[in-house]
Amino acid sequence: MNTLSFRTKQMPEPKLIFDRSSAGRVGCNLPKADTPEVDLAAVLGEVREELNLPEVGELELLRHFTNLSHINFGIETGFYPLGSCTMKYNPKINEKTAGLPGFANLHPMQPVETIPGALDVLIGVQDMLCAITGFDEITLQPLAGAHGEMTCLMLIKAYYEARGEGQKRHIVLVPDSAHGTNPASAARCGYDVRPIPTNAEGNTDLEALEKALDDSVAALMLTNPSTLGLFEPNIEKICAMVHAAGGQVFCDGANMNAMVGTTRPGDHGFDCMHLNLHKTFSTPHGGGGPGCGAIGLMKHLEPYLPVPVIRRSEMKVIADYDRPKTIGRVSAFYGQFLMEVRAYTYLRAYGKEKMADISRYAVLNANYVRARLKDVLPPAHDRPCMHECILTAEKYKKENGVRALDISKRLIDYGFHPPTNYFPLIVPECFMIEPTETETKETLDEFCDALIQICHEAVENPDLLHDAPSTQIVGRLDETAAVKNLDVRWWPKS
Amino acid sequence: MSNIPTDLKYAKSHEWVSLDGDVATIGITDFAQSELGDVVYVELPEVGRTLQAGETFGSVESVKTVSDVYAPIAGEVIEVNGSLGAQSELVNSDPYGKGFMLKIRVSDASALGGLLDAEGYQAVVG
Numbered sequence: 001m002n003t004l005s006f007r008t009k010q011m012p013e014p015k016l017i018f019d020r021s022s023a024g025r026v027g028c029n030l031p032k033a034d035t036p037e038v039d040l041a042a043v044l045g046e047v048r049e050e051l052n053l054p055e056v057g058e059l060e061l062l063r064h065f066t067n068l069s070h071i072n073f074g075i076e077t078g079f080y081p082l083g084s085c086t087m088k089y090n091p092k093i094n095e096k097t098a099g100l101p102g103f104a105n106l107h108p109m110q111p112v113e114t115i116p117g118a119l120d121v122l123i124g125v126q127d128m129l130c131a132i133t134g135f136d137e138i139t140l141q142p143l144a145g146a147h148g149e150m151t152c153l154m155l156i157k158a159y160y161e162a163r164g165e166g167q168k169r170h171i172v173l174v175p176d177s178a179h180g181t182n183p184a185s186a187a188r189c190g191y192d193v194r195p196i197p198t199n200a201e202g203n204t205d206l207e208a209l210e211k212a213l214d215d216s217v218a219a220l221m222l223t224n225p226s227t228l229g230l231f232e233p234n235i236e237k238i239c240a241m242v243h244a245a246g247g248q249v250f251c252d253g254a255n256m257n258a259m260v261g262t263t264r265p266g267d268h269g270f271d272c273m274h275l276n277l278h279k280t281f282s283t284p285h286g287g288g289g290p291g292c293g294a295i296g297l298m299k300h301l302e303p304y305l306p307v308p309v310i311r312r313s314e315m316k317v318i319a320d321y322d323r324p325k326t327i328g329r330v331s332a333f334y335g336q337f338l339m340e341v342r343a344y345t346y347l348r349a350y351g352k353e354k355m356a357d358i359s360r361y362a363v364l365n366a367n368y369v370r371a372r373l374k375d376v377l378p379p380a381h382d383r384p385c386m387h388e389c390i391l392t393a394e395k396y397k398k399e400n401g402v403r404a405l406d407i408s409k410r411l412i413d414y415g416f417h418p419p420t421n422y423f424p425l426i427v428p429e430c431f432m433i434e435p436t437e438t439e440t441k442e443t444l445d446e447f448c449d450a451l452i453q454i455c456h457e458a459v460e461n462p463d464l465l466h467d468a469p470s471t472q473i474v475g476r477l478d479e480t481a482a483v484k485n486l487d488v489r490w491w492p493k494s
Numbered sequence: 495m496s497n498i499p500t501d502l503k504y505a506k507s508h509e510w511v512s513l514d515g516d517v518a519t520i521g522i523t524d525f526a527q528s529e530l531g532d533v534v535y536v537e538l539p540e541v542g543r544t545l546q547a548g549e550t551f552g553s554v555e556s557v558k559t560v561s562d563v564y565a566p567i568a569g570e571v572i573e574v575n576g577s578l579g580a581q582s583e584l585v586n587s588d589p590y591g592k593g594f595m596l597k598i599r600v601s602d603a604s605a606l607g608g609l610l611d612a613e614g615y616q617a618v619v620g
Contacts, residue, residue, distance in 0.1 A: 405531075422558045428529070479557040480532040480583070 011071065013473045017064050018490070021054040027061055071473055073417055074286065079443050081369075083388045083420035083432025084179070084227065086257045086279035087286060093349060094282060094342035103341050108333050112319045118337065119317040121344050122310045125294075128347045132355065133256075133273060134266020135296030140277075140335040141306050144291025145254065147330065148274030149185040149221070151306065152295050154327045155272060156219050156248045157189055158304035162325065169218035169247070175204055177228055177424045182221045182252060191218060198426060202228045202381040204238055213245035223252035224265065225386035227424040229366065229432070231258070239269025248272070248301075256280040257436070258363055258387035261356030265296075272297040280358075281343040283336075292339035306330045361437035362387040365444060369433055372448040376455035380427040388434035390427055397429050402458040404429040406465035410457065413471045414450040496525035496619055499590055503606055504615035505566035510590065513606055518567055521594040522554065522585065525619045530556040533585040538574040538596060545569060545598060547605060552595065554585065567605050569598035 041047045056064070074080070080087040098104065106118060126138040142148040153172070160166050172186035175196045183193040194212055199205045204222070220242045225231045232238065239249045251265045251273035257280045259265070265273050277292040278285035285291060297305075307326045308319035319334070350358065363386050370379055370389035377391035396402040408418030408431075420432035435444055457464050469475060502510045508526035512519045527533065535555040545551050545565035554561050574596045578584060584593035600606075610618065 425559055480534055483534040483557060484582075 010471055010475075011473045014067050014071065015064075016490075017054045017056065017061070018052070020056050020060045020064060023055060025055045025057050025060075027056065027058040078415055078417060079435075079439060079447050080286070080417040081419045081433045081435050081447065082286075082417060083229075083390075083434040084254060084423065085286065085420070086276070086387075086434060086436055087417075088257070088279075088282060088436035089438040090282040090284050090342070091346065091349065094345045097345040098338045098341045103338060106337065108337075116317065119310060119319065121341055122334070122337075123312065123317045125340050125344050125347065126310065128344075129275065129294060129296060131352070132260060132264065133253075133275070133296040134264030135270075135273070136266075136299045137302050137305065138294055138296050139305055139309065140294045140340055141329070141331055142274070142293035142295060143331050143336060144278075144293045145274055145276040146181040146185055146293075147291075148276075148293030148295045149181055149250070149252065150188055151293075151327075151330050152250050152272040152274055152297070153185055153189040153191070153219065154330070155295075155297060155301045155304045156250070157191075158325070158327050159248070159301055160218055162304075165215075165246075169216060171217045173209070173212055173217060173220040175222065175226070177226050177426055178221060178223055179227065179252060179254060182223075186219075186221065196220070198226070198228070202226065202230045202383075203232055203234060206234060206237070206241075209238065209241060213241060213247065215246055217242070217245055217247040219248040219250050219271075221250045221252060222270075223255060224268070225255045225258045227255075227390075227432075228381060228427070229255075229385040229388040229390050230381060230383070231386055235268045243269070250274075254279065255387060258359055260358040261352075261354075262359045266298070272301055277339060277343045282346040283339040283342045290336050290339065292336045292343070294335070308334060310334070358437050359387065362435075365435040365437060365439055366433070368441070368444055369435055369448060372445075373451055376452050377431060380430070387436070388432055390424070391431045391433065392427055393429040393431065396455070396458045400458050400462045402462045402465050404431055406462075406468065407431075407451070407454055407458065409476060410454045410465045410468040411450060412469040414454070416447055416450060496523065496528065497590070498523070498525070498612045498616055498619075500612040502590070503566070503609040503611065504618075505564065505609055506618055507564045507566075508619075509563060509566045511566050511606065511609060513600070513603060516600050516603060517572065517597055518569060518600050518606075519594050519597050520551075520566060521589055522563060523615070523619075524589050526561075527586045527589045527593070530554060530561060531558045532556055533582045536578040536582050536585060536595065538578070539571050541571050541574060543571045545571065563595065565598070566609055567598070567600055568602065569600040571596055572599050573597040 075087050075089055102117060106115060122140060125140060129138045142151045160169050170192055171194055172191040173194050173196050174182045175198060177198050186193050196212060197205045197208050224235055242249045248271040249269060251270040253273045253275040256275055260280060273296050275294045277283045277294055283292050303325040304327050306329055307321045307323050309323060311318060311320055366385050366387050366389045370385055373391060377393055380390045380392050393404040393407055404421045408421050411418045422430055423432055502512050504510050504523065508523050510521055510523050533554055533556050537552045539551045545568060547565055547568045549565050550562045551565045552563050554563055575594050
């Protein structure tokens with residue numbers, strides 16, 4: 001095997017901006033005030049003295065932040081296979097269109113009659129998302145994924161309340177492999193949450209589901225493909241079972257990247273779903289954000305949509321507030337507008353014909369990684385995966401005292417962002433690797449070579465992993481202390 | 495290898511029980527603390543609460559996850575381990591001793607027979 005090269009020396013810790021401070025130094029010279037001086041203490045009462053703001057010149061300031069940016073890691077510096085997060089490349093053309101003055105200079109309080117172009121973008125995104133998901137309606141109002149989940153449950157709740165079943169249907173079923181936001185959203189909407197187990201093959205346990213279904217169930221929240229990276233083969237049957245019990249089925253759309261252009265949740269039998277435009281449709285996230293949700297729903301939930309509803313009326317697109325059954329607004333403004341512009345650009349750049357390339361290459365890349373790593377990190381379930389693969393490092397924990405976390409920290413020394421660890425919770429010493437469709441085979445090979453080498457290190461020299469990372473400005477952080485003694489303020493030393 | 499003392503009883507959900515008269519001391523096993531990782535917060539019930547066997551009595555939060563903990567046997571809570579508030583790490587360092595979670599007055603000591611012995615629990619954790 002090739003010996004992979006990586007940095008072996010620890011980076012020096014950068015100075016704080018306060019350490020560069022020198023009294024009286026400024027970044028810009030202001031003219032002397034030609035107005036009478038004011039005694040601030042007299043006007044404001046108390047003047048705080050303890051702020052101790054740094055005083056630096058423009059060049060020191062520039063160097064400080066440029067150096068900080070060099071220790072940052074992002075999709076534009078390296079491979080970032082953080083499972084469940086879909087860290088795909090966000091094409092730069094998205095930024096170009098979002099920066100067009102006609103979009104960028106809109107004011108959120110501008111009268112709606114003055115923004116027909118913006119409404120065209122919104123309805124364009126809605127139309128394309130309807131076509132991709134198979135739902136009757138889309139609203140772009142929710143501001144992030146979990147917000148979309150909650151909005152879907154609010155619609156379901158309104159639907160049952162309108163039918164006089166609001167009290168009776170108080171249970172939401174959530175599989176044990178679900179994202180933590182699912183039970184949280186359900187609890188936030190006042191539902192009682194009941195878990196549904198996953199069977200040995202990694203699918204929903206149909207017997208347990210059958211037992212749990214009765215007329216107290218409002219909804220099943222199902223992630224498809226599941227967080228195990230597996231497509232639920234019984235999806236149509238599951239939806240039919242829930243419908244037969246009078247319930248609704250919500251699709252957690254976190255893993256939509258596995259299905260774009262290939263198959264549609266609306267056709268599987270789901271009643272509603274959320275989408276993360278910041279994952280699947282290439283609006284930025286991972287420290288940059290903001291999150292950008294959208295939800296799709298079938299006709300029977302449409303009367304309860306949050307206002308305004310962006311829809312066509314005669315020859316125009318309007319923002320419709322005349323919706324007597326609406327659940328109201330779920331956000332002060334309609335969605336994250338410039339993110340919708342980015343998603344619109346991305347969708348139009350791919351076009352209908354090429355859309356399926358997204359999911360096909362995402363699934364191919366994940367299966368390639370899975371196949372290359374299977375001898376050192378076996379998959380939790382031995383069958384083809386979707387857009388991410390779930391591997392287990394259990395044997396290194398048992399035989400060498402090396403945990404998934406140690407392997408992940410060692411990957412940092414090799415220049416890669418670690419994959420997601422310890423999720424889903426039902427897989428021991430779990431890695432969740434999502435390469436996305438935008439990575440080349442060469443990059444995937446470099447990553448797999450590094451992981452294979454690290455697994456050899458785990459056997460031969462486990463302390464290399466226990467001590468990792470050894471090349472960054474800080475070593476292994478004390479996560480327990482960070483949780484227990486949370487203090488994010490900086491105070492001057494003196 | 496997990497430490498599984500032979501003088502305790504175990505639940506499949508990874509709690510241990512030690513019975514002294516009609517008072518049962520309950521905590522989570524060495525295997526459980528090792529799987530959870532560093533424990534940062536332990537939520538425990540009020541003294542006086544009556545627990546059914548299998549009922550959630552609290553939760554354990556680690557840097558990795560939050561897990562419910564279940565009463566392996568029914569009874570009334572007569573003491574909770576107050577030192578876990580400031581020193582949750584005791585669950586990791588001494589799961590069968592200073593890291594215990596609570597003591598309950600059991601309603602039916604014979605129910606202990608339905609729990610696993612060390613050998614049975616060893617088979618569960620593999």
